[in-house]
Amino acid sequence: MLGRAVWRQRHARIAHRVLEQQRRQQHSNVLETLRSRQLVQAVTSEDMAKCLARPVAVYCGVDPTAASLHLGNMVTLMGLLHFHLAGHQAIPMVGSATGMIGDPSGRSTERTALEAQELAQNVSGIEAQLQRFFARGVEYAAGRMEGLDTAGLREVQVLRNGEWYSGMGVLEFLGSVGRHARIGTMMARDSVRTRMQSEQGISFTEFSYQLLQAYDFWYLYRHHGCRIQVGGSDQWGNITAGTDLIHRMCSSAGQTDAEAAYGLTIPL
Numbered sequence: 001m002l003g004r005a006v007w008r009q010r011h012a013r014i015a016h017r018v019l020e021q022q023r024r025q026q027h028s029n030v031l032e033t034l035r036s037r038q039l040v041q042a043v044t045s046e047d048m049a050k051c052l053a054r055p056v057a058v059y060c061g062v063d064p065t066a067a068s069l070h071l072g073n074m075v076t077l078m079g080l081l082h083f084h085l086a087g088h089q090a091i092p093m094v095g096s097a098t099g100m101i102g103d104p105s106g107r108s109t110e111r112t113a114l115e116a117q118e119l120a121q122n123v124s125g126i127e128a129q130l131q132r133f134f135a136r137g138v139e140y141a142a143g144r145m146e147g148l149d150t151a152g153l154r155e156v157q158v159l160r161n162g163e164w165y166s167g168m169g170v171l172e173f174l175g176s177v178g179r180h181a182r183i184g185t186m187m188a189r190d191s192v193r194t195r196m197q198s199e200q201g202i203s204f205t206e207f208s209y210q211l212l213q214a215y216d217f218w219y220l221y222r223h224h225g226c227r228i229q230v231g232g233s234d235q236w237g238n239i240t241a242g243t244d245l246i247h248r249m250c251s252s253a254g255q256t257d258a259e260a261a262y263g264l265t266i267p268l
Contacts, residue, residue: 030086034264039079041233041265044243048228048262055154057226058083059091061161061216062130064099064122065111069129072232072268077130079230079266081137085145089154091226092130096123096162098213104206105191105234123160130158157224161212164219177215180248186210189237210241217242217261218249227261232268239263 031049034040060080062073069077077092084090099119102111114122134156142150186192189210195202217239220226229239243261250258 030082030088033082033086034079034266037082039075039082039266041267042236043265044240044263045260047260048264051227051260051262052086052088055088056228057089057091057220057224058228058230059093059217059220059224059226060230061093061095061098061213062126063095063103064119064126065102065114067122067125069126069133074133075268076230076232076266077133079264081134081141083228083230084134084153084156085138085141085148087153089157089224089226090134091157091159091220091224092134093159093161093216093220094123094126094130095216096120096160097165098161098209098216099123101205101209101212103191103209103213103238104195104202105238110200110203110206127158127160131156159220161216161219164223165212173211173215177211177218177245180245180252181211181214185244186241189241191234191237210238211245213238214241214245218245221246221261227259229261229263231263231265233265234268236263236265239265 031040031043031052058080060076062069062077080090080092096119099122100113102113104110138150138153142148186207187196191210192202192207195206217226217229229242231239240263243263246258246261250256
């Protein structure tokens with residue numbers, strides 16, 4: 001009897017190790033999957049592959065400048081869905097705060113400011129779309145991906161960035177974030193440089209957008225353990241602003257062993 005009990009324990013340990021190995025492989029293979037589907041434009045560092053050896057939080061932001069998600073959003077969200085299916089924590093974030101400003105990336109003119117009621121309606125509608133997108137994405141994948149454990153997937157967290165900006169004043173933002181920003185770097189980014197060379201130029205509001213998106217990444221990194229941001233190819237400058245801010249904030253706090261943050265862009 002003792003020999004049989006020992007055998008069962010040993011067998012259980014081996015089975016557990018095999019399962020853990022399979023899970024680690026599933027987590028890390030997501031980058032290869034995205035590349036095989038031509039869903040990777042660039043990554044901030046190839047070290048991101050090491051980061052994916054275990055479950056991490058990954059986020060993708062969507063600004064509610066319209067009542068519905070558009071095709072560009074769907075492409076980047078498809079990338080986030082692959083992270084979700086690989087066992088990582090997916091965080092689709094609705095820019096309920098940054099939507100009041102508008103991202104200048106890829107635009108030749110400034111966006112028209114939305115009324116508060118219209119913005120609120122857009123936020124609610126897009127949140128519902130995001131929930132349906134991931135629910136149906138998992139349902140679709142379950143019928144086509146052999147061995148997919150849908151019960152073991154982490155719950156998708158849909159967040160609003162207005163949650164962390166609502167209690168923050170401009171002086172606090174400038175004191176905590178602005179001191180780590182470098183004007184030369186901000187002006188060198190494509191979205192800013194292109195607009196500055198245009199006839200209309202760029203407003204301070206739009207110029208500051210990259211700092212707000214960078215702070216989103218920092219907040220999610222600090223409070224949700226988010227280490228990866230996914231975005232369209234037009235978001236490279238905003239994403240690297242976030243990884244730079246995280247590095248500077250950690251360095252200024254003496255956190256020399258802090259985990260690195262990464263960015264991944266998807267072709268649009």
